[in-house]
Amino acid sequence: MPRSGAEARRRLQQAALELYRERGFDQTTTAEIAARAGVNERTFFRHFPDKREVLFDGEAALRAALVQAVAEAPDGLQPLDMLLRAFRKAGRILEDNRPFSEPRLAVIAVTPALRERELAKAASLTDAAAEALEQRGVPDRLAGLAAQAGWAAFHQAAQAWIDDPSQSLDAHLSRAFDDLRALSAPVPLTKEG
Template identity: 80%
Template sequence: MPRSGVQARRRLQQAALDLFRERGFDQTTAAEIAARAGVNERTFFRHFPDKREVLFDGEADLRAALIEAVVEAPEGLQPLEILLWAFRKAARILEENRPFSEPRLEIIAATPALRERDLAKAASMADAVAEALRRRGVADRLARLAAQTGWGTFHHAAQAWLDDPSQRSLDAHLLQAFDDLRALSATAPPAQARPEG
């Protein structure tokens, strides 16, 4: 059995998913994951700092791809359009990991500590995207709002893609989600029509 490299990492991920589904996240140890994958515990910790990170593997790749895509987006786009362009570029990472994404989300949803970590990582990702927008010259206030709104829309599209029985592409779901976002903002009341507080 492979003891290092990409194959060992994949075996560890699959073993973790299987054990988390069978026993629950809290009842599974890193040693049990390593044993199921056919490696020792030290090999587990060479690949992952703890068992939670098995479920968040790929975050650094997604972050790097998004930041690069934001920086490389064509000139003249508004902040949300930059983000749509970037999310469409980075979507391949999620598409390549679809077999891992579905059970991962189920496990996170069933485990309060993982939901909290997922929210913290989402906030960190939105901060990184906002910083990339600021580097393009977007004002801080708008960069933060666009990043948070865009990340929420991306997450919505990804969940719709995973739940879609028709197997439409993630790209199609991204386009739909951003169209829906535009429709929502187009129907917002103008500032002067806001109720007085």
């Protein structure tokens, strides 16, 4: 039996991930997750409101890291540069938890209910990043656009990091934000002929 709440929570997350990979999300019950983790079902519900949320536990820490990094960014940075700093800080959370992050993303990719939850969480995090930019004086229209573009770059970088672990998440983030900036750079004219 897990002795602490944090240990029970971690074991529930690991058990859920294992069962989702073995049987699929829809075929797994909260009772089975609790049994695999060595706790009762009531304990599961003390930690998580439903079986989807068990894979999205880090949202509060990710939100706090993003908002704090934007708030602490040096004056004079452009919005995308503030977001790059923020996503680098948030990315450390993923890197520290790679053994869980990688299979978690694979389970989400094949489960419509989890993809829906991931989109809702992403929208909430994007809104938090936009609000943090607004607090730094970025006009709301630009803050929202920057936050959405930054989140797209972060998402792309995280997937690239899963696919290519030979480079750090930070390296993938730098590339994704460079690519984002390149999209708005003037395109050089080429000679035809």
